[in-house]
Structures are given as C-alpha cells and as structure tokens.
C-alpha cells in the first residue's frame with residue numbers, strides 16, 4: 398500500500414510570503430505514523446519554491462510512484478489546487494483513493510463533495526488515527542491495496558464520504574490524549590516547524606483553532622518527546638526552528654523543563670515562538686532566551702477595547718505593553734500581530750491601535766486585514782445572519798475579507814487603515830530599536846550582544862535595510878552593533894560594523910574594528926575576508942594577500958586572492 402501526501406499551492410502568488418511554501422507539520426506526523434506501521438509513505442511539496450509547474454510535477458510523481466492513496470492537506474487558499482490535482486490523479490490512476498484533510502475540508506465537507514467529483518474521503522480534524530485506520534482498511538489483511546472495497550469504513554470515526562448519492566459522516570474521532578504516542582516525524586524527515594501542543598483555551602472569533610482542536614482540552618507532548626524531536630532534527634543540520642503552538646507558554650512548567658533540557662544539551666540552535674501577552678513572565682523569558690529563543694510573536698490584534706472584545710480577546714493593553722517590554726529586555730524580538738478591518742473599525746479605533754503600537758515598541762510587526770474562514774465563530778455568525786453562504790467558495794477567492802460582508806466597511810477605507818498602521822510602525826522602528834532597555838544581569842551579556850547584533854544586521858543587511866519607510870537604517874545598525882560590543886565581544890557585531898564602514902568607504906575605521914574582531918576571533922573567515930577587501934580598496938594588495946591567504950581554502954576567498962595576484966602582476970609590469 399503506497400501513500401502519497403501532497404501540499405498543494407495557494408491560489409494567489411505571494412511576493413514575499415515564504416510562509417505558503419512550507420509543508421504543514423501534520424503531514425509529517427501522518428507520514429511518519431504510516432511508515433512506523435510498515436506502509437510506504439512519501440510527501441510531495443508542490444508549494445515549495447522552484448516548482449514552476451505543480452501539475453506536471455504532480456503528474457510525474459503519480460506516474461512514477463503509483464500511489465494507491467493520495468492525501469492532500471487543504472486550506473481554503475489551496476483548495477482549487479487540491480481539486481485540480483485530484484482530477485489529474487484520477488485520470489492517471491483511476492483506482493487511486495483520494496483523500497482531503499486539514500482545516501478547509503474539515504469545515505466544508507459539503508462544498509468539497511459538490512465541487513470535486515474525484516474526492517473519495519475527507520478526514521475531519523486531527524488526522525492520525527482516522528488516516529491510519531483508513532489506510533489499514535483499504536489495504537485489507539493482505540496489506541495490498543484494494544481501493545473502493547472498504548468493508549469497515551462506517552466504523553472509522555472522523556470520516557466523511559460519498560455513499561451513493563448521500564454524504565455520510567461517521568462522527569468525530571476521539572482526540573489523541575497522549576501526544577507522545579505519535580510517531581516521531583524527525584525519524585524520517587527534516588523540517589523546521591514544530592508544535593509542543595494541540596489546541597488553545599482562547600475563544601478568539603477570527604481564529605480556526607478553537608473549533609478545530611477544541612478549547613477545553615489542550616494536549617501536549619512531554620518535554621522529553623519534544624526535546625528528542627529537536628535533538629534529532631539538529632543532528633540532521635537544522636539549526637533554526639519555528640515553534641508554531643497557538644500559545645507555546647501555556648504550560649509554564651513544561652516549557653521551563655524543555656528549556657532546561659535545551660540549555661543543558663548545548664545544541665547551538667535558535668528558535669521563534671508564538672505566545673500570548675498574558676502568558677509570559679521574567680523567569681520564563683530568561684530561560685527561553687538562554688535556550689535559544691530569539692523572537693516571540695504575540696497576537697495583539699487591536700488597541701481598541703471594543704474591537705478586542707468583538708474579536709474575543711479582551712486582554713488589557715497594559716498587559717501587552719509589559720510583555721513586549723520584558724521580551725525585549727531579555728533580548729528577544731517582540732513581534733506583534735495586528736488585525737484591522739474588524740467589525741466596528743473606524744479611524745478612531747485605528748488611532749487606538751497606533752497609540753498601542755507606540756507603547757509596545759515592537760521590533761517586528763505583521764498587519765493583517767481581518768479575513769474570515771469557515772470554522773471560525775466570526776464566519777458562523779455571518780452565516781447565521783445570512784451575510785455569507787458556503788457558495789462563495791466556488792468563486793476563485795483565497796479567503797473572505799471581513800469588510801466584504803460588513804456594510805460599514807469598504808476596501809478603500811480598510812486599505813487606508815492598513816497604510817496608517819504600517820507607516821506608524823516602519824517610521825518609528827529605528828526609535829523602537831534605540832529605546833530597547835535590557836536587563837542588567839551579567840550572565841545575560843553574551844545574549845544581549847547576540848540580540849543587538851542580530852537586530853543590527855536586519856537594519857544593515859536584512860529586511861529592514863531596503864525598506865524606504867525606515868529612516869536611516871544604517872545609522873540604527875551602527876548604534877546597535879556598538880551597543881552589542883559594549884556587552885560582549887560579538888563576532889556578528891564586529892563584522893556588521895566592518896561591513897558598514899566598508900559600505901560607506903570608511904576604510905580606516907573598518908580596518909580598526911575588523912582587527913579588534915580578529916583578536917577575539919582569529920579564525921573567522923568572514924572577518925578576514927572583509928579586512929582583505931578593505932585592504933584591496935586601499936590598493937594594499939600585498940597586505941590583502943597576506944590577510945586572505947590564512948583563509949585560502951574557502952572558494953570565495955580564493956576569488957579575491959586571484960584578483961590581488963593579478964593586480965600585483967599588472968602593477969609590477
């Protein structure tokens with residue numbers, strides 16, 4: 398029995414959003430479980446960068462792998478791709494069983510069965526148990542695929558399927574209480590997104606998590622299981638992770654335990670997490686930082702109490718301000734998610750969001766227009782009042798912006814709200830970076846230096862360096878690098894300053910700082926190469942050669958050595 402899991406592509410191309418290219422972590426869990434159970438399973442990521450013709454890549458994979466079961470992970474934005482691929486699959490292998498799972502089919506089974514005649518099954522909600530039971534039933538006792546002869550299908554909870562002219566729903570599957578029973582995806586795959594838990598006790602009206610995973614019963618991996626997953630992935634060369642729990646710090650003791658394990662193991666990894674402003678405190682933040690956390694994203698949503706109430710997240714602004722200050726104080730980027738275009742949004746509520754933004758002083762921020770998906774309370778409300786029906790999803794739209802179903806809002810107005818929020822953030826970002834107040838704790842000094850130099854690099858060479866809305870990014874970067882060095886001799890800060898001076902043709906200060914760096918990090922190829930280039934700029938080719946030859950085994954250094962050699966020969970002639 399061969400199973401192929403597929404991550405289809407979103408409808409709209411994304412210019413900068415690398416997010417839509419990632420395989421949903423659930424597919425790794427599903428595939429690992431089948432592999433552990435002795436089935437053949439593979440994952441095809443059609444959304445990954447570089448796939449120019451997903452249909453052709455998919456058709457080739459179906460022809461070569463000959464899967465008996467094709468499982469698509471489907472979100473609302475990727476539904477058209479999934480349905481079109483299902484058609485292709487059916488043409489190539491008419492007997493293949495076609496299954497959809499994920500948030501969109503879970504809440505729109507009727508829609509998918511009417512829009513996609515090729516679809517055999519939908520797995521609703523958490524997929525592992527239902528998927529395994531279905532694959533086992535399909536395989537039969539012989540282990541060989543006999544698609545379409547499925548005796549036990551009615552007895553498998555979590556399924557929706559076509560039964561003649563009827564659509565049959567077998568009822569919800571029981572949630573897996575002990576997540577450690579799941580197979581370790583890291584045994585088979587290498588990936589960066591992980592989640593310690595499933596579910597969230599929150600009740601935000603715009604969010605798909607409460608209805609999908611349930612709010613009463615948040616389930617967790619043990620710190621041991623989760624640490625093992627990270628350790629295996631780190632052993633495969635993954636050095637940065639995105640911990641995607643809805644609220645990573647929900648179980649404080651569990652996170653402290655995990656952090657202790659990470660600190661003790663010294664894996665030299667970094668990670669980002671998502672949390673809530675009312676679920677962090679100084680001790681926890683200090684441990685997270687020491688364990689490699691460099692950024693925490695918080696769903697702030699709005700500065701207006703009225704809007705926050707409507708969105709189901711009535712957290713006081715003062716709590717958010719404190720969490721942001723503390724996160725930065727322990728050397729992690731506090732990143733804010735804001736939502737605009739919400740029910741009741743006006744210029745005044747946007748002003749309140751901007752006022753909050755100015756108090757939070759985030760070092761990263763994302764501003765989303767409120768969209769509504771089936772499976773959210775907001776969507777259900779709109780459906781009840783007749784403002785929307787599932788029919789809308791037959792249109793070629795990725796999602797449904799709230800302003801389209803709200804008589805008091807329109808696109809131009811909402812766009813202006815977004816522009817105002819973004820301008821406020823980007824125009825003041827250098828000020829936020831300069832205002833960071835770090836905790837005075839000598840044991841944190843290397844972490845502070847690392848944080849400041851990392852942030853400096855985003856201003857001098859990263860995403861903030863090319864954004865016209867940010868005034869004087871180089872000068873902010875310079876101050877951050879210098880401040881980093883006031884805490885600790887930090888390689889990135891030496892290099893960042895050296896490169897900045899080089900960029901501005903200030904060779905003497907560049908050489909001074911690079912030499913200082915090389916006394917601390919004599920083996921650093923990057924510092925050596927930057928120094929070599931400065932010397933070349935000063936036409937000191939012999940000195941440059943001496944400096945660069947120490948690193949000649951690196952191909953990029955050899956390129957500069959060759960230039961020096963040539964220059965010296967022509968100068969000699």
Ligand code: B12
Nearest residue numbers: 420421422423468470472473498499520523524590605641
């Ligand atoms: C982390 C996250 C991301 C990460 C992905 C990390 C990763 N590798 O998984 C990033 C940032 C990359 C991301 C991107 C996007 N996301 Co997102 N994301 C989430 C979040 C917060 C958690 C996902 C997660 O880790 N789940 C845990 C794992 C175990 O679950 P899972 O992957 O869903 O898989 C399980 C089940 O769904 C099911 N299942 C899934 N697929 C299949 C397939 C088969 C065949 C079967 C049998 C079962 C099955 O079984 C799995 C195991 O139990 C959810 C909200 C939530 N709490 O669920 C939103 C969520 C899934 N994202 C959402 C959206 C809209 C997006 C984007 C479109 C955003 C954008 N504008 O670009 C993109 C693109 C996604 C895409 N490919 O289409 C929406 C989807 C809503 C909808 N109805 O479509 C959600 C629900 C958030 C919301 N708004 O409510 N996301």
Ligand code: SF4
Nearest residue numbers: 597599600601604643
């Ligand atoms: S937005 Fe965050 S806090 Fe609110 S329900 Fe969703 S995951 Fe929970």
